[in-house]
Amino acid sequence: MSCLHDVQIKKIGEGTMNTGDTAFILVSAALVMLMTPGLALFYAGMVRSKNVLGTIMQSFILIGFISLEWILWGYSMAFGPDKLGMIGGLEWFGLNGVGLEPHTVYATTIPHQLFMIYQCMFAVITPALITGAFAERMRFGPFLVFSLLWATFVYNPLAHWIWGGGWLSSLGALDFAGGVAVHLSSGVAALACALILGKRRGYQTEELKPHNLPMTLLGAGILWFGWFGFNAGSALAAGSLAGSAFVATHMAGTTGALAWIAIEWRMSGKATTLGAASGAIAGLATVTPAAGFVGPISASIIGLIAGCACYLGIMAKNKFRYDDSLDVVGIHGVGGVVGLLAVGVLASKAINSNGANGLFFGNPGQLGIQCIAIAATIVYTFVITFVLLKIVNKLLGLRVPEHEEISGLDLSQHDETAYTS
Amino acid sequence: MSCLHDVQIKKIGEGTMNTGDTAFILVSAALVMLMTPGLALFYAGMVRSKNVLGTIMQSFILIGFISLEWILWGYSMAFGPDKLGMIGGLEWFGLNGVGLEPHTVYATTIPHQLFMIYQCMFAVITPALITGAFAERMRFGPFLVFSLLWATFVYNPLAHWIWGGGWLSSLGALDFAGGVAVHLSSGVAALACALILGKRRGYQTEELKPHNLPMTLLGAGILWFGWFGFNAGSALAAGSLAGSAFVATHMAGTTGALAWIAIEWRMSGKATTLGAASGAIAGLATVTPAAGFVGPISASIIGLIAGCACYLGIMAKNKFRYDDSLDVVGIHGVGGVVGLLAVGVLASKAINSNGANGLFFGNPGQLGIQCIAIAATIVYTFVITFVLLKIVNKLLGLRVPEHEEISGLDLSQHDETAYTS
């Protein structure tokens, strides 16, 4: 999805379908869809058993909820006709005019609707990522309202800025598959959520431990698998750029996991399996904006840095004592920043001629542009998220009452029990 | 797979392989294969822990059992040379003549064997769907015998009627990816099974609750993922029809889940996670016959109706008091009917020129044809299934004795325990 304006110049008017590209994006869309159930498991394994269904549900239902929002107004706001670089118009409301012919700018060799649904999966998983911040304590109804508002007023504009022909892309900011709109935005939103919702009962006094780590590891495996659709698929064609992004993605996941357990081993004497999973996700998240602009060695370095930086990000939480329950800030927020910076440093036109060179390849300006993208994303996301949360809290109340927190989300929000015999 | 006769006229003689199409169907076949293990988990999470392995096994072993049937005689009966519109001949027994060149009618741009194995996955999952009806009480050996007979005498003819050049397709009945042969047939067969096998011990007196809902949610996620191969793959080419079917599939799953939890919320005050999963499956099942004939908004409406209709379908069970244990009738039976009707109403040649228009697009006759297809499928399936069950019951005995039902299928049928420490 990178550099649509360069692409624009070259490809306008082409628009011939390619079966290989179409096959690849069909499958990639399915892969990215699967990431949300994967994330549900990744998160659900880390909560206590009384909250497992509530946690799964917060991801699962967004597949439905945000997809509907997306075909109604989301896609139009993000990718529809640009208005002043800030937002897409509502001309494409209800997919009006979004047909089966390739679009002339976005993904010119696959059906336009396929590009739309592929993007839909990104819109779905982003608010799902945030749910890790308020795990185990948010009311279900208000959660839905907040997610809808957030998707509309945070995700859609950010996606437009960077991928829909908005001002960040005009500026030349590079984000291959979701540093701005997906990872950094969800990480920053997570911080706002953690601050406004407050700590879980028992935070730092009781043992709030994962109830089922194999479930988390399964989720991590599914996420890794789906990430190939996320990053390689963002090449939007089955060619060498996809291959390159695939390799970069895999290597960063790899070195992220290794870096994380290496630090752990030094710090506490043991490597944990949750550390390996967390490091892999950190590497994968961090390389996301860079995947199509860097080679395998650069990607490996990005993963290494990601593993270290996100580990420190998580330690920060223990220090500042906000309860970002499942570490969205530490992983996606820190990862988003590091990844967007890494593009500014390590991007190379030798890998992607539609991209740009970074600092190490003689173009320090790119790093400046990336910093602007980071700053804009942080400020915009934090402010809007904060306001939305305050409003929803005022009107509906975000947090479950204490006795419901004690009995758990599964019973209190859904009248269900996860495990019986 | 729709409308093979139209396609026939156009494509005979073409038969040039396309790597994109082949790539897509290779992956789609793998995706549909994965649905059966997904279904195994979806079902197994809903039974008590003493029956989890027995339930998984009833799906898992059919991958083996029905695949063998399929290459020996099933594919030939379903897709082999037509005999009077009723059945395929046995000329292709043991895949005799089913080679690596594309077939001239079915899927003309991919290897014929690939089309065959893709269809195999449909033949596998259909009897696996039925197992939900007799969960927790059927003997393993007789189950195998019944499934083999059912695949042979119900699935193969139905698949021939609608996809193999049989009378339903000649009549113009439309079924994109499995309303007739997969969902309606399994739903109707499920009713026969529930009636003949009788209720589980403790039905409506004890709590026969799901032992592991996260397992069911994981299964639902895998099913949703695989459904893209099921429905989009049924375009048999990586082009705009596949894109359109993909979008329709996703949207119906989406609105199915939302409709279901909305009703629940009104009726019992809470949205359940099982409701979200059930609604998604209801939407996906219902849109299956329609996926390649309708646009995204129509598909969203189909999902909404599906969520409501299938919810009511399940309530019906509680009223009529048959023990369709995991709600195959309510979801796949009701969904099959609704989906086939929806094609008659919402199909549009603008989406698929090889299809037809439905009622809303000026062609009321299509609805009549769809009704014939529904009626024929219900009557044929119910009668044959009933007879097969009676025979197997007479010869072998379908139901486990009471003490084996109490100790559970895992121990009594397989000498195994699912969980130990």
Place this chain on the structure above:
Amino acid sequence: MSCLHDVQIKKIGEGTMNTGDTAFILVSAALVMLMTPGLALFYAGMVRSKNVLGTIMQSFILIGFISLEWILWGYSMAFGPDKLGMIGGLEWFGLNGVGLEPHTVYATTIPHQLFMIYQCMFAVITPALITGAFAERMRFGPFLVFSLLWATFVYNPLAHWIWGGGWLSSLGALDFAGGVAVHLSSGVAALACALILGKRRGYQTEELKPHNLPMTLLGAGILWFGWFGFNAGSALAAGSLAGSAFVATHMAGTTGALAWIAIEWRMSGKATTLGAASGAIAGLATVTPAAGFVGPISASIIGLIAGCACYLGIMAKNKFRYDDSLDVVGIHGVGGVVGLLAVGVLASKAINSNGANGLFFGNPGQLGIQCIAIAATIVYTFVITFVLLKIVNKLLGLRVPEHEEISGLDLSQHDETAYTS
């Protein structure tokens, strides 16, 4: 990946990218990656609950660890410029010269780096397979060291011999997707491990039973799914060979499962779900070297033989009383031998013109060549594995002390507990 030398002659100089082929190998690489988490679950379900994380970790971390080895020196050793038929040179260290253009010999229609990363996934899963042999008793650090050495000194040379232009391929040995380097090598290495590490505490006196068979079945389902990428993907193009390999793979999994439960049924009166899963894996492993050389009926026969042979392989363990904990020898060792022999008997040029005919198709010599490949693999793997284990044991100590074995790997190696409430 078969017969690269034949291919070489035909394809040198071509090197035009094909989007369909690229799409297929991108997805196949993702599928094979997923097999390692699948294997982690398959194995972890079979251990006691105190070892589940340790077992998952032994697979999961190899995704990271071996991938890094692979891009640094592994790929170069296996596929780099041939040195005397024995090993690839280090010219491609750090992917030096491994670019985005297709290679002129390997996979000439996809990016070279994509071929490299696809192969990476094979290099990852092979040492992960071995971990089943020393489950529940190996120290984590020494395990990492051993795996790295094994990948370097056993996997890389073997992969070179058979796929990288080494002496086995020059000799004409056929191995479509991993009989030599993956299954037989891991099976033989497993035997060495079982012998050197010794039995688990309580072996054959206590009940060392699977703690979570549904987890194992889920793992088996994921493995089966991924295997389509493993075997069909090894055609390296989305054409009829991939279709044929797909069908062969599926049928062997199928008949493997059926054969295994049939024997069980006769021997102990019941068919087990673990038996169905084990038989499927046996069939899939066994058909791996043959998948692209045999037709569907031959593949079905291979699966049948595999189910029987591997069942006996496992019985052998009970007799000879070595503790190959999760039956790597019985399944992958026996399966590897049977599969490589099967190629010598059942291979047919009618299926793959770049292959050869086997005994049944008039070419008894092929069987002799296959025997040489088997013998060489067994001897080389056993000797080197034995030596590596001895060295690592001497320097670091392979086995956990008794009290750590009692408390379990999760606590003793990783300071974690898999399940809490």
Place this chain on the structure above:
Amino acid sequence: MKKIEAIIKPFKLDDVKEALTSLGIKGMTVTEVKGFGRQRGHKEVYRGAEYQIDFVPKTKIEVVIDSESVADVVRVISEHARTGEIGDGKIFVFPVEEALRIRTGESGKDAF
């Protein structure tokens, strides 16, 4: 006061609970246990090897009552837990010296 401890078949729990409630019993505590006794366990097969599992899942019910009710409670439990087949379980009666309701501090008979 006495404590009645009954080891019963798990699927009889609901019956017994209902019966005790009808008798006016207000509370009880239930534990999942494994029993070893005349009722043999079962065979399991793992990769071709057979295991004899000696333990059978059972449910333990504990009720503390005043001494006069012992005979009634024992009778009611044994009637409702009985299937007549081996493994129906046991009832044991223990002396209790003191009982206290945590919430209110009430003790003796008033505690339950």
Place this chain on the structure above:
Amino acid sequence: MKKIEAIIKPFKLDDVKEALTSLGIKGMTVTEVKGFGRQRGHKEVYRGAEYQIDFVPKTKIEVVIDSESVADVVRVISEHARTGEIGDGKIFVFPVEEALRIRTGESGKDAF
């Protein structure tokens, strides 16, 4: 010697354990149980059907102590397990005839 058996709310376990430790108690045994009592259970919904679950998760603590400590232990448990809401649980006191530490063979008060 006496055995104190307390049925408490699970999330109070840590508090009670700390308090007992402060009192000098060196050991205890804890079991997850299901309680039935005045505190009602909860509703669950499964595919549109509602179920009333009567049992509530509780934690049982068992401590064997010498007879003099009974009053202290009972008091400490009841103070630290109390929330004042229904379902706080019960404390029962039982006579113990003998106690033995397996490792050393010590018996009586020396055993714990």
Place this chain on the structure above:
Amino acid sequence: MKKIEAIIKPFKLDDVKEALTSLGIKGMTVTEVKGFGRQRGHKEVYRGAEYQIDFVPKTKIEVVIDSESVADVVRVISEHARTGEIGDGKIFVFPVEEALRIRTGESGKDAF
């Protein structure tokens, strides 16, 4: 009649069960419990934070026997459960007033 309650290390259960069977004991009831005692628990790490887990998995065996057998049973359990290391567990003896076999209604010694 007496009830012997033994808290032992889980992996000793099979040994103890065999030994008791040899002694002629026909039945027993087993519960998985968590023990707190001199044997310290273990450290766990979760996302960089360390937790001290105080409870150790233990197995509780309950056997009701006639009063004469007490010494034998206690001796056999303590012999077979002993590893000599800390955490081997305890044996407690309680008075039992009545015992009943549900299936037959037999009571006293005949019940077990």
